[in-house]
Amino acid sequence: MPISLDPQMMRAIIMDHYEKPRNKRTPHDDRYQMMHIDSPNCIDDINVFLLEENGVISDCAFDGIACTISTASTDIMTELVIGKNVQDALYIIEQYQKMIHEQPFDDTVLDEAIVFINTHRQAARIKCATIGWDALKELLDHDHKHEK
Amino acid sequence: MKKIDPYLIRDDFPMFKNKVMMQGKPLIFLDNASTTFKPYAVEKAVNAYLQYETANSHRGDYDLCYNVDVKIDEARATLAKFINAEKREIVFTSGTSMSINLIAYGYGTKYLTKDDEILITQAEHASNVLPWFKVGEMTGCKINYIPLNEDGKLVPENLRKVISKKTKIIAVAHVTNVLGFIVDIKEITKIAHQYGAIVVCDGAQSVPHMPTDVKDLDVDFLSFSGHKMVGPTGIGVLYGKYGLLEKTAPFMTGGGMNAKFDMCGDVTYLQPPSKFEAGTQNIEGIYGLKAATDYLMSLGMENIRRYEDELRTYAIEKLKKNERVILYNEKAESGIITFNIKGVFAQDEATYLNSQGIACRSGQHCAKVLLDYLGEVATVRASLYFYNTKEDIDAFVSALEKGGDFLDAYFA
Numbered sequence: 001m002p003i004s005l006d007p008q009m010m011r012a013i014i015m016d017h018y019e020k021p022r023n024k025r026t027p028h029d030d031r032y033q034m035m036h037i038d039s040p041n042c043i044d045d046i047n048v049f050l051l052e053e054n055g056v057i058s059d060c061a062f063d064g065i066a067c068t069i070s071t072a073s074t075d076i077m078t079e080l081v082i083g084k085n086v087q088d089a090l091y092i093i094e095q096y097q098k099m100i101h102e103q104p105f106d107d108t109v110l111d112e113a114i115v116f117i118n119t120h121r122q123a124a125r126i127k128c129a130t131i132g133w134d135a136l137k138e139l140l141d142h143d144h145k146h147e148k
Numbered sequence: 149m150k151k152i153d154p155y156l157i158r159d160d161f162p163m164f165k166n167k168v169m170m171q172g173k174p175l176i177f178l179d180n181a182s183t184t185f186k187p188y189a190v191e192k193a194v195n196a197y198l199q200y201e202t203a204n205s206h207r208g209d210y211d212l213c214y215n216v217d218v219k220i221d222e223a224r225a226t227l228a229k230f231i232n233a234e235k236r237e238i239v240f241t242s243g244t245s246m247s248i249n250l251i252a253y254g255y256g257t258k259y260l261t262k263d264d265e266i267l268i269t270q271a272e273h274a275s276n277v278l279p280w281f282k283v284g285e286m287t288g289c290k291i292n293y294i295p296l297n298e299d300g301k302l303v304p305e306n307l308r309k310v311i312s313k314k315t316k317i318i319a320v321a322h323v324t325n326v327l328g329f330i331v332d333i334k335e336i337t338k339i340a341h342q343y344g345a346i347v348v349c350d351g352a353q354s355v356p357h358m359p360t361d362v363k364d365l366d367v368d369f370l371s372f373s374g375h376k377m378v379g380p381t382g383i384g385v386l387y388g389k390y391g392l393l394e395k396t397a398p399f400m401t402g403g404g405m406n407a408k409f410d411m412c413g414d415v416t417y418l419q420p421p422s423k424f425e426a427g428t429q430n431i432e433g434i435y436g437l438k439a440a441t442d443y444l445m446s447l448g449m450e451n452i453r454r455y456e457d458e459l460r461t462y463a464i465e466k467l468k469k470n471e472r473v474i475l476y477n478e479k480a481e482s483g484i485i486t487f488n489i490k491g492v493f494a495q496d497e498a499t500y501l502n503s504q505g506i507a508c509r510s511g512q513h514c515a516k517v518l519l520d521y522l523g524e525v526a527t528v529r530a531s532l533y534f535y536n537t538k539e540d541i542d543a544f545v546s547a548l549e550k551g552g553d554f555l556d557a558y559f560a
Binding site for chain 1: 493494495496499502503510511512525526554555558
């Protein structure tokens with residue numbers, strides 16, 4: 001997806017994921033790992049769920065209280081990582097974090113997540129745009145360490 | 149009676165004189181319940197200590213030290229006058245949180261037992277809730293809630309319904325930080341004393357904005373913070389009736405608070421307020437707080453209250469014309485305005501306001517209150533002070549009217 005995406009479209013993508021999140025739900029299944037994450041500086045308070053089978057993310061979801069930015073960014077993340085193996089998912093998360101922090105990044109793997117490229121303009125919202133991603137990274141890292 | 153002229157007042161404040169911008173726009177500061185700007189007079193007082201008068205207190209062997217002791221004593225006298233207390237009833241702390249913790253640990257854990265009860269409300273700030281939970285944990289006493297009325301306000305008749313002989317402490321804010329209602333503390337205190345309970349009043353949101361007379365209110369303890377009343381951060385006050393301060397154990401021990409001690413462990417503490425001021429105090433903070441207090445008294449607290457009331461009425465009238473604005477505390481009497489924009493998450497609205505150079509605060513504040521009384525998980529809070537102008541309100545109201553799409557903040 002090109003970075004020259006126009007603001008109207010970026011806006012539409014964020015609102016679409018906020019109003020109709022694809023993976024905002026709590027799976028009632030013991031096989032899922034869960035990470036609770038919140039921030040003392042904002043309202044976001046969510047759980048991120050991960051189902052990993054044979055090194056592949058077969059499902060990812062989230063639930064809780066979240067603003068537009070955190071809902072849309074986390075929802076887009078779940079769509080991006082479902083079906084990917086752990087290494088690829090970690091790579092996507094790394095590229096997203098780089099984008100948010102204004103470092104060079106690989107835009108070929110971020111797809112719709114590119115809409116958050118301007119987050120630095122509202123620095124107070126960086127946490128909102130990364131909260132779900134941080135939680136998933138933690139889950140995947142934790143998992144990875146266990147395997148070693 | 150003198151009338152507040154915010155345009156003249158702004159010349160006293162570097163944050164206005166320096167034309168501070170936010171997001172490339174002139175800053176409109178409507179987060180005064182959180183903290184406040186400091187006048188030049190405060191800066192000057194702090195600098196005087198740092199540049200010409202640096203020395204420790206209580207070490208009066210040379211002139212500089214003696215001068216610091218004199219200045220601290222003057223500051224205590226100024227603060228005492230400000231709330232109509234006695235000088236020896238003014239304890240310097242780091243702020244409201246420390247003041248409340250001092251009472252919770254020094255009085256609460258010392259005197260309460262498992263059969264006792266502490267009453268608070270669901271509208272209290274965390275700093276007036278969590279220290280009492282600690283007292284509960286440590287003594288086994290119960291923490292119970294005085295029910296709020298349908299507006300989310302604490303009214304004395306609701307205290308009458310729940311108070312009993314078991315009630316030992318009532319810890320409530322004079323003005324609540326989310327909904328901004330002014331509580332009838334005088335009546336609360338009267339009822340409390342009939343049952344032998346003491347009232348620990350959180351004055352963080354009231355003392356900076358209205359006249360406070362501890363003798364008239366008859367509160368037993370009162371806490372407030374310097375930085376919410378144009379003073380420096382990290383300095384505040386605990387007022388306590390002298391007899392109660394004598395009964396309260398020191399929260400911290402160390403230098404400056406003991407009269408003598410020996411190797412056998414026999415220790416004699418100084419009398420209040422020194423008993424509670426262990427270690428070197430925030431001396432420049434005390435200088436700054438005195439200057440802030442002098443500044444507020446020169447304006448007059450009743451003038452400040454009236455001006456904020458006028459400004460609030462002006463804001464509410466304008467906000468009510470915007471159909472997208474949901475007001476949660478129209479009836480409140482303080483400068484706190486709590487609202488949401490229909491269909492917009494509170495934090496997103498605050499981000500939009502930031503993009504317009506307007507500082508407001510979004511928050512869950514206290515989830516329980518909001519859910520029970522407002523039916524909302526989060527709200528936006530605009531809070532006024534005497535240096536805000538009608539133009540500030542106009543810009544705020546107009547931003548809310550235009551602010552159809554908060555995501556503009558992302559793409560502008």
